Amino acid sequence: AQRVTQPEKLLSVFKGAPVELKCNYSYSGSPELFWYVQYSRQRLQLLLRHISRESIKGFTADLNKGETSFHLKKPFAQEEDSAMYYCALSENRDDKIIFGKGTRLHILP
Amino acid sequence: EAGVTQFPSHSVIEKGQTVTLRCDPISGHDNLYWYRRVMGKEIKFLLHFVKESKQDESGMPNNRFLAERTGGTYSTLKVQPAELEDSGVYFCASSQDREIYGYTFGSGTRLTVV
Numbered sequence: 001a002q003r004v005t006q007p008e009k010l011l012s013v014f015k016g017a018p019v020e021l022k023c024n025y026s027y028s029g030s031p032e033l034f035w036y037v038q039y040s041r042q043r044l045q046l047l048l049r050h051i052s053r054e055s056i057k058g059f060t061a062d063l064n065k066g067e068t069s070f071h072l073k074k075p076f077a078q079e080e081d082s083a084m085y086y087c088a089l090s091e092n093r094d095d096k097i098i099f100g101k102g103t104r105l106h107i108l109p
Numbered sequence: 110e111a112g113v114t115q116f117p118s119h120s121v122i123e124k125g126q127t128v129t130l131r132c133d134p135i136s137g138h139d140n141l142y143w144y145r146r147v148m149g150k151e152i153k154f155l156l157h158f159v160k161e162s163k164q165d166e167s168g169m170p171n172n173r174f175l176a177e178r179t180g181g182t183y184s185t186l187k188v189q190p191a192e193l194e195d196s197g198v199y200f201c202a203s204s205q206d207r208e209i210y211g212y213t214f215g216s217g218t219r220l221t222v223v
Contacts, residue, residue, distance in 0.1 A: 043214050043215060086152065096167075101150065
């Protein structure tokens with residue numbers, strides 16, 4: 001069965017330090033991978049997707065098929081990055097999305 | 110453009126009662142999805158509508174849950190009778206073409222069954 005694993009429930013990082021949120025997945029085919037973010041008192045929103053290869057708010061994520069990983073990275077953390085981050089995958093366009101349990105990122109001043 | 114609207118934002122009901130959650134997708138979005146997050150667990154898919162048809166309802170936990178999307182516009186999710194384990198946050202999302210535009214989520218309904 002498809003599964004998304006985010007090993008860290010909470011990650012605390014000092015402002016200006018690099019950030020890496022880990023995500024591993026299990027899926028036999030070629031899924032589409034996403035990162036979603038939920039800031040305090042805001043709705044869940046798409047941060048980035050692997051097919052677009054964009055950098056959003058300084059975040060990047062590279063799909064590593066050999067390690068089945070899709071870690072989210074940012075070189076210099078900012079206080080406004082504090083939020084809940086969810087890694088997710090789906091098999092096909094318009095299909096359901098399978099979410100990980102999420103990692104709460106706390107940026108320390 | 111109005112976003113995805115969910116009503117109510119919070120609901121507290123007693124075990125055995127009935128609750129109906131509503132989702133208004135972005136106008137023109139054919140795809141409508143329901144998800145829920147139970148405390149301490151991941152956000153899980155419930156079902157997917159394409160217009161008024163149920164495309165995938167594999168995530169519906171049991172027959173106490175009934176989702177409808179009459180006319181292909183807004184959707185309702187009814188829980189009858191509610192049980193304690195139904196407590197959680199219920200999210201709705203809509204998309205026109207997820208490959209290009211992606212999902213837009215609503216702010217969720219927090220359901221507490223006591």
